[in-house]
Every structure is written in structure tokens, then in C-alpha cells.
Amino acid sequence: MGGKASKQDKYDTIIVGGGLAGLSLAALLAKSDVRVLCLDAEPAEKQLSATFDGRTTAVSWGSQKVLAAADVWNSMADEACPIDTIEILDGSSPVLLTFDKSEAGGESFGWIMENRFMRAKLLEKVLSLKTATHMAPARAADFHCDEKTATVILEDGRAFSAPLIVGADGRQSFTREKMGIGARQWSYGQRAMTFIVSHENPHNNVAVEHFHASGPFAVLPMTDAPDGSRRSSVVWTEHGPESVSAMRFDEDAFNAGLAARFPARYGSVKLAGDRFSYPLGLIHAHNYIAPRMALVADAAHGIHPIAGQGLNLGYRDIAVLAELVIESVKCGDDPGADELLRSYQKRRRADNMAMAGPTDLLTRLFSNSIPPVAAARKIGLRAVARLPSAKRFFMKQAMGAAGILPSLMREKNAA
Numbered sequence: 570m571g572g573k574a575s576k577q578d579k580y581d582t583i584i585v586g587g588g589l590a591g592l593s594l595a596a597l598l599a600k601s602d603v604r605v606l607c608l609d610a611e612p613a614e615k616q617l618s619a620t621f622d623g624r625t626t627a628v629s630w631g632s633q634k635v636l637a638a639a640d641v642w643n644s645m646a647d648e649a650c651p652i653d654t655i656e657i658l659d660g661s662s663p664v665l666l667t668f669d670k671s672e673a674g675g676e677s678f679g680w681i682m683e684n685r686f687m688r689a690k691l692l693e694k695v696l697s698l699k700t701a702t703h704m705a706p707a708r709a710a711d712f713h714c715d716e717k718t719a720t721v722i723l724e725d726g727r728a729f730s731a732p733l734i735v736g737a738d739g740r741q742s743f744t745r746e747k748m749g750i751g752a753r754q755w756s757y758g759q760r761a762m763t764f765i766v767s768h769e770n771p772h773n774n775v776a777v778e779h780f781h782a783s784g785p786f787a788v789l790p791m792t793d794a795p796d797g798s799r800r801s802s803v804v805w806t807e808h809g810p811e812s813v814s815a816m817r818f819d820e821d822a823f824n825a826g827l828a829a830r831f832p833a834r835y836g837s838v839k840l841a842g843d844r845f846s847y848p849l850g851l852i853h854a855h856n857y858i859a860p861r862m863a864l865v866a867d868a869a870h871g872i873h874p875i876a877g878q879g880l881n882l883g884y885r886d887i888a889v890l891a892e893l894v895i896e897s898v899k900c901g902d903d904p905g906a907d908e909l910l911r912s913y914q915k916r917r918r919a920d921n922m923a924m925a926g927p928t929d930l931l932t933r934l935f936s937n938s939i940p941p942v943a944a945a946r947k948i949g950l951r952a953v954a955r956l957p958s959a960k961r962f963f964m965k966q967a968m969g970a971a972g973i974l975p976s977l978m979r980e981k982n983a984a
């Protein structure tokens with residue numbers, strides 16, 4: 570699938586990293602006739618295999634607009650389960666806070682979709698576009714930049730040039746490191762286990778976030794399995810040493826742990842696939858740009874998945890950068906010009922910081938079992954439940970609709 574011959578030898582933009590962010594940007598640009606080369610270090614077959622990424626993504630309302638603008642949403646929609654209600658529980662208290670789509674103008678808060686499935690559909694789209702070239706395996710090993718072009722040199726010695734190179738190569742971004750850009754980062758000393766379960770009763774499109782003393786436990790509604798069984802995906806956050814992780818439990822002990830944590834209304838629940846584990850931390854690059862280069866998504870910022878917003882923030886970067894690059898290429902201008910890059914950074918850094926700060930606070934507040942903190946948390950949740958303006962604020966954030974969708978997406982969705 571990957572590693573195919575180039576469709577052209579001139580590019581307007583080279584994207585280093587063909588994960589969900591890199592592929593989405595490639596699709597968005599190439600759909601508007603921008604000549605794009607998307608490189609990924611790993612072979613496409615590996616990235617599409619069942620063991621590569623066990624996560625699901627809560628695709629926000631705003632991110633859905635970006636995927637629709639890239640003409641890829643329609644191919645995904647059947648596998649996307651809408652989130653119509655969000656329930657927040659804390660410890661042994663009953664439901665403390667409920668957000669319902671009827672309070673948000675009747676629009677779903679977002680959709681849950683398997684990363685594996687999203688990746689396959691995005692890759693299919695990129696491969697179908699005339700002005701997109703996808704190469705994998707193709708690991709970036711060095712960069713050069715002169716006045717007019719930036720060049721990426723691959724591990725195998727091949728070299729490609731364009732006026733702009735975008736680093737979409739994830740949290741450990743090689744591009745960021747080579748650009749000499751530092752980052753603020755720390756670990757939460759937590760891991761998120763993710764896996765899919767089947768359950769007896771319907772989930773009714775409800776997402777549950779349950780804050781236990783041992784860490785948040787999220788149940789996210791999925792579309793039914795091909796055999797008709799009802800499914801949800803789980804993000805189970807754990808503290809403490811890996812030696813006591815539930816990853817090590819045998820299947821019976823694991824299912825017993827699940828039964829103890831699941832709301833009773835789901836009926837019987839059991840593991841329906843592999844378990845995956847991800848270390849959790851925060852990272853924010855000091856800069857998103859360097860001469861003829863820009864960082865997007867996790868290469869620029871990564872947050873705790875407590876609010877399911879990491880990739881959604883990445884989609885906002887992609888939307889803004891794509892709008893600037895498409896406009897520049899259409900006008901025959903330079904898509905790697907300093908002014909364009911500065912405009913991208915200006916429009917994205919403050920918004921990303923505005924989400925990273927509260928997410929960090931939320932993580933600390935909800936990962937804490939010290940009695941005064943737990944009490945303050947309950948009081949806070951009850952206060953939000955009674956304050957319509959506070960509820961509206963949180964719903965807007967969950968939907969990723971905080972007013973930053975560029976005109977590119979608005980036009981597409983008005984059509």
C-alpha cells in the first residue's frame with residue numbers, strides 16, 4: 570500500500586508523519602490541489618494492523634467538520650457512534666452532572682470511532698488524490714533549509730524538497746528536536762489502559778466519565794460489532810507501578826474488575842479484544858515554527874486524555890494551517906513564508922494553551938483522593954450542574970466549537 574512511486578516530483582508541502590494528524594492534513598491540502606508528500610517511518614501494513622493502535626477517538630463536532638471538509642467523513646460515518654449524553658460520576662456518588670444534546674441545540678457532542686478505522690479511511694483518501702503522494706516506510710533523518718526551500722533527507726538517503734515542511738510526527742517529534750525547539754513536559758505517573766468491551770444492554774449513546782480514587786474510568790459508546798453485539802470502548806487510568814497494573818490480570822480477574830467499575834445498567838460486560846496501555850504526560854513545544862517548518866498536533870502539544878481533546882486540538886491546527894497554505898498556493902505565493910508561519914503560530918498557540926492548562930488542572934483535581942480535594946471537586950461539579958452558563962461553556966469545549974473554525978470549514982459545511 571505505502572512506498573509507492575511519487576505522483577510528481579515537485580511539492581508545495583512535505584508532511585513528516587502520516588498518523589491521524591498527518592494524513593488528515595495531507596487529505597485536506599491535496600483535495601484543494603496542493604501538491605503534498607506525506608512520509609511515515611512505519612510501513613502502512615503495520616499501521617493498519619490490529620495491534621498498532623488500540624485507541625478510539627472522541628471526534629468532536631469541530632473535528633468532524635474538518636474531516637467533512639477533507640471529503641473523508643462520509644466514508645467513516647457508518648462506524649461513528651454519536652455521543653448524545655455525557656454523565657459525570659465521582660466515587661460512590663450517584664451521577665453528579667449530565668450534559669445532554671438537547672441542551673446543546675440538539676447536536677451530538679461528538680462521535681466515537683476506532684483509530685484503526687480512521688487511519689484506514691484517511692490513507693485510502695490520500696492514496697486516491699491526484700496531488701498527494703504517500704511514502705511508507707520513509708523515516709526522516711535530517712533537514713536542510715535555504716532561502717527558498719526546505720529539504721528532508723530520509724534514513725535511506727533519498728531527499729525531497731518543498732517550500733514548507735510540516736512535522737506531524739507525534740509526541741517524540743524528531744522534526745521538533747531537529748528544529749532545535751524545546752518543550753515544557755512532565756509525566757503524570759499514570760497510564761491509560763484502552764480496550765473494547767461487549768455488553769448485554771444498549772448504551773443509548775451515553776458516554777460515562779467516572780472519577781475513582783484510583784483514576785478516571787471512561788466508557789465510550791461504539792457502533793455495534795459486525796455480529797450485532799453491543800460495544801463500548803474503555804479508557805481506564807491507573808496510577809502506581811506497572812507490576813500491579815490490571816494489564817497483567819488474567820481475563821477472568823480483568824472481567825471481574827470491569828464488572829465492579831461498570832454502571833449496572835450495562836448488564837453483563839466482558840473484554841472483547843486486546844488491551845493496550847499508554848503512559849500519560851503533558852508536552853507543549855516552546856514554538857510551533859522554524860524557518861520553512863511548522864509543527865502540528867502531538868508534535869506541538871500533547872495533553873492527558875481525561876477530556877478526550879488531544880487530537881481534537883490537533884484538528885484545529887490542521888484546519889488553520891491548511892487554510893493558510895491553500896490560499897497561498899492558490900495565489901501563487903510562498904506557503905513557507907515567515908509571515909504565514911507566524912500567523913499560524915499566533916492563531917494556534919494561545920488556543921492550545923487555553924485547553925492544556927485546564928486539562929492539567931482537571932487531571933490533578935480528579936486524580937486526587939485527599940478528602941478536602943475530593944470534597945471541593947464534588948461541590949464544583951454540583952455548582953456546574955446548577956449553573957446553565959457554566960454548563961454551556963463545558964459543552965462548547967467538549968464539542969470543540971469554541972469559535973475557531975476557519976472559513977474553509979464553514980464554507981464546506983454550509984454547502
Ligand SMILES: Cc1cc2nc3c(=O)[nH]c(=O)nc-3n(C[C@H](O)[C@H](O)[C@H](O)COP(=O)(O)OP(=O)(O)OC[C@H]3O[C@@H](n4cnc5c(N)ncnc54)[C@H](O)[C@@H]3O)c2cc1C
Nearest residue numbers: 586588589590610627709738739866867877878879880881
Ligand atoms: C489513551 C488515549 C486516549 C485518547 N483519546 C482521545 C480522544 O478521545 N480524542 C482526542 O481528540 N484525542 C485523544 N487522544 C490523543 C490522540 O490519540 C493523539 O492526539 C493523536 O493520536 C496524535 O496523532 P498524531 O498524528 O499527531 O501523532 P501520532 O499518532 O503519534 O503519529 C505520528 C506519526 O509520525 C510517524 N513518525 C515518527 N517519527 C517519524 C520520522 N522521523 N519520519 C517519518 N515519520 C515519523 C510515526 O510513525 C506516526 O505514524 C488520546 C490519547 C490517549 C493516549
